[in-house]
Amino acid sequence: MTKQITIPLYTELLEGFSHSDENATDDTLQKIRRAGFENFKKSGFPTRRDEDWKYTTISSFLQEQYHINGIAKELTASAELISEAIVPSLDAYQLVLVNGKLQPHNNNFPGFIKIIPISEAVIQDDVRQHFAGNSTVASGHFAALNTALFSNGLFIEISANAAIDKPLHIVHAFTSATNVFIQPRHLFVVHQGAELNVIETIVSENSLAKIFVNSLTEVIVEENASFNHYVLQTAKTGVRLVNQTDVKQKRHSVYSNYTFCMPKADLIRNNLNVALNAEQTETHLYGLYLGEDQQLIDNHSLIHHKFPHCNSNEIYKGVLLDKATGVFNGKVFVNPEAQKTNAFQQNNNLLLSNNATINTKPQLEIFADDVKCSHGATVGQLSKEAMFYLQSRGIGEEAARALLVNAFAFDVTEKIKIPELEQYINHLIALHIPGNKN
Amino acid sequence: MLTIKNLNARVEDKQILKGINLKVNAGEVHAIMGPNGSGKSSLASVLAGRDNYEVLEGEVDLDGKDLLEMSPEDRAREGVFMAFQYPIEIPGVSNINFLRTALNEIRAYRKLPQLDAKQFLKLSKERQKLVEFDAKLVNRSLNEGFSGGEKKRNEIFQLAMLEPKLCVLDETDSGLDIDALRIVSNGVNKLRSKDNAFILITHYQRLLEYIVPDFVHVLYDGRIIKSGTKELALELEEKGYDWLKESFREQPV
Structure with a gap:
């Protein structure tokens, strides 16, 4: 070795x-x-x-x-x-x-x-x-x-x-x-x-x-x-x-x-x-990653459909600041026997700095023919129009950014079934948006 | 309240505003009309502080303060409100949460105490009623999936909540059916007072039947080429803009 x-x-x-x-x-x-x-x-x-x-x-x-x-x-x-x-x-x-x-x-x-x-x-x-x-x-x-x-x-x-x-x-x-x-x-x-x-x-x-x-x-x-x-x-x-x-x-x-x-x-x-x-299983994978400084956050997931009639749903959202790097890899394997599989995957990323990086890779390997599978990956920035709209109502730039990042994360945070935890996560997000560092 | 002097502005390389002069006093309603592409919406955007507009020359003074030096949020906190021609949909931000944040930031800027949840709810209910805004829409994501009319009514609801002194309505009447137009106009009329002022940007005289202006201005090619009273709007409705354009071209600039 x-x-x-x-x-x-x-x-x-x-x-x-x-x-x-x-x-x-x-x-x-x-x-x-x-x-x-x-x-x-x-x-x-x-x-x-x-x-x-x-x-x-x-x-x-x-x-x-x-x-x-x-x-x-x-x-x-x-x-x-x-x-x-x-x-x-x-x-x-x-x-x-x-x-x-x-x-x-x-x-x-x-x-x-x-x-x-x-x-x-x-x-x-x-x-x-x-x-x-x-x-x-x-x-x-x-x-x-x-x-x-x-x-x-x-x-x-x-x-x-x-x-x-x-x-x-x-x-x-x-x-x-x-x-x-x-x-x-x-x-x-x-x-x-x-x-x-x-x-x-x-x-x-x-x-x-x-x-x-x-x-x-x-x-x-x-x-x-x-x-x-x-x-x-x-x-x-x-x-x-x-x-x-x-x-x-x-x-x-x-x-x-x-x-x-x-x-x-x-x-x-x-x-x-x-x-x-x-058969007949249900799987939900929800993820949210918030990277700052020189952090490296890497999420690899694998969902292996081996039997018919199983549903899986995956949403991962990333927000990267400073020089942070994010990695997302989502594998979905569907065996030949796993007919009537529903498998959905989505990965969205917000880059809030010119020096942030994301490497995202959806990876679907499907060997059955009667399935519904989809995936999508996006990389973007905060909408200037939305920022202006919020600011034009008196909301400061930092608070506006925090609102929009919370909104971006909403697809994931709304899935939390414990309200106290959802509130806490939203609070943590707002705490880390640029300018909101304490 | 508002004094605009020789305002010149451009977007990218194109000069849109070419020397606007306008004075608006408290309690007044001004209508700005004009053909497509004359610079009406650009004027609203410059007042609100949209950053793709570059001011080349001129002054905008709001009660003794230089508006052009301020960030968009500070302009709002000083009392400028622009009702958007195309309000933005922001999924994941609840309408009510957004308004609470906005109102409390404005109050903090004005050194007023924050409203607690109960006070805010009371105010919100009262203003919803005033502008006939559907309570169901209040708790939804901001403008998400709203119809064109619902979006415009939400702008008026926001206006009612934030109580600005200078309200700029950018083609708020466009895309509204008769009923929605009546509701929006009623809302504005109820909100008019001796302390605030409205600038209505519109293509159509119809809006001015509901909200009667004190002054009507015609904007053409980045300048105000004619000002008058509400009768001017009727004349425009009848004769169009061509007669004004011609007389404008004859004058040396």
């Missing part, structure tokens, strides 16, 4: 793995970890020669000396940091994870929700069937690496036909005084007929240390189950986030993902993969 030599972390990972391998306690899990590690060794970190990483040079975020065992230290996040994740006036169950590790909490969860650390869950046979699905290991790169070396994370399970009464808000806080490489791993299982609403918020402190997070989440949505999955990424400068979410849907299930990438983090790379493993 000569191409990996230049990444200092690579050697540390090799050593780190052999150390953890020696101390392994569970044979089956260790087999999975080894398979992951072998795949990572084969694939290494992605380079620009990998089509999926063409516009995101990951090596430039891996130049620092990261510590992979620094995460073992018991760290607590300040109350101030946790409070940054609070969505005003939202009533929710709250869980806090610091660097991936679940903190003590005093929620009174209903009996039908089970929340335990992932390390305790994966040694149970009924959980393991859902864990480390083929795609997460075989795809190599970061997913395989996470499988080999993940440390902390959550297992969340909701029983059949149960419905959560208020959203579960998971705060992922990251904090470190030294450069660290953190690999959280989560698994959600939404059993038959159950309903789950989750908001995940990522927060970090302003620190000089670089925090690289390679996170992997697996989601199982069983028959007739429904999962509203909100992800709000508000990490700050110094954080590099690679976040993979692998979703498997069963018959008649509904999965809705809402991803909001907010300014500041050095890098956000989301890989959102949804496998439609049965």
